[in-house]
Amino acid sequence: MDKLRQRAPLLIALALLAFIPQLLALVGLPGRQGAFWLSLLTQMLIWGLFALSYDLLFGYAGLLSLGQAIFFGLAIYGVTLSSLYWGFSPWEALGSGLLISLVGAMLVGIVAVRVPGHGFLIVTAVISLIVYLMAVAASGWTGGTNGVTVTIPSLDFGLLRLSLFDPRQGYWLALGLLMLSYAALRWLTRTPLGRALELIRENEPRAEALGYPTLRLKFVVFVISGSFAGVAGLLYALINQFASAGLLQWTVSANALIWTLVGGAGTLVGPLIGTALLKFLEYLFGGWWPQGYPLLLGLVLLLVARAAPQGIVGMLRAWRAQRELR
């Protein structure tokens, strides 16, 4: 009973999210406007999944990486290019996208986790830059910064056939995939592996002294988190049907860092909230004062770093804990 009460907010939120397409139609926003809001929500879900994968790396293992976008972008390119040039079926394309991001994460991980301290941050950023430059150099193939588009009309689940052109079905696909990934990551953080990662974050020399193979653990979490970024990339490719070299840049990873931090690092829910909030703000500013958004972002970040390093979820938790004490 207690457990159910603890999870109630999450379940209610999930139920609400699942019926949003119907709700939008109910409040009289059908047609084009409703579709617009729905697609904004879908984008939030995609980027939320990306931020989720980042939180495993940064929030739990304490690894500040700027290379997360590599695996996101590799998966997107894996899907689009393989179906564009080799005529892969959607499932084959998805498989190759996931595979390439997994292999990419292993290759980058082998190098990056060895570099001590903040060298890790820089090495991941530089590898991100290298991959980006290579994608630009191969413009004829990858479309460079202008990108390439691909058409994947539908995804066949046997009994069910999802049309990717229908915004509602795309939305449900994104929501379903996000929820599955959330559950998987939530489970992962509660395993001994997850606990060991938190120990590494808090005190690496001690973890080492206790006999944990810290290098190997960091490598494993890097690959797992990179694969989840890859899953986010698959989703992006399916829904936006577009790939561009810009998606590989380190600034994309920096966005995930910002969303995670503002929402609350190491909470898994936080990154989702942070992504939704900041994506919404970005949309608001986009129509009104596009140059102002990065300025606001900078100020918000300074504020978070100075006053609330635990983020929104962390603040809520502290507030609730205090209320229960009284």
Next chain:
Amino acid sequence: MALGLNLIYGILRIVNFAHGALYMLGAVLAWVLWPLLGFWGALIVAPLLVGVLGLGVEWLVLRPIEGRPLLSIIATFALMLIIQQTVLLSFGGGQQQLSNPWSWSFPLFGLRYPGYRLFVALLAMLSVAGLWLFLQRTQVGRWVRAVSSDGELAAGLGLPVPLVYGLAFGLGSYLAALAGVLVAPIVSVDYLMGFDVLIPAFIIVIVGGAGSLGGSLLVALALGEAENLLPFLAQPFLGQPMQPTLARALTLALLIALLLFRPQGLFGRRPVGP
């Protein structure tokens, strides 16, 4: 450019994302001050302004979260965004081309080599020498090195550690802006120019070894040379000159490969303690 970054990184152990923005700020200020003060005036005033700004930023933003490197990194990232957008809003997003302050050139290997570039190279060498002398020979320089090798011990000995932090950040900012002013006539100036140099500057510091000026310098030179030479070296194999973006990617990949064998950098010592 990389010198200032190395100073900040080596001493404060902070990855400074605002560095590219400060470099850009130097170049933009050069463009603004040029008509008022002339080139020499801009060369002296702009870095000083940015250096003072760096001092202020360190005191206002970084001091309160000292000792929490993750937050400090994020704060510098926020500063980068703020500086970039402020410049964009106040000076616009267009590219500016500054005229060359010296028009004379001299022949070098059959090419006309602009004299201004020689001047830049000379001044860069002078800055390196000056920084080295400052760190090795002066009292304050000795403090800086002490704080760099062990901040807690230095504080225990009664050294003004916060002052040293501020000074290092200010000086680093000054050097970034100096680099910005110097390259302003060579490249086109716009609010995003700091972006392109930031990551290469980082890798220079890491591969050269944090806190090692000589290492930074050597790697910076090697990076520049390799980027220019690779396209020609690859020509026989490819049958055509290599694309500059690919050459840059390859050079960076080589530097990363170096880190596999020496994770602490070429001239860095293993960090002591956590």
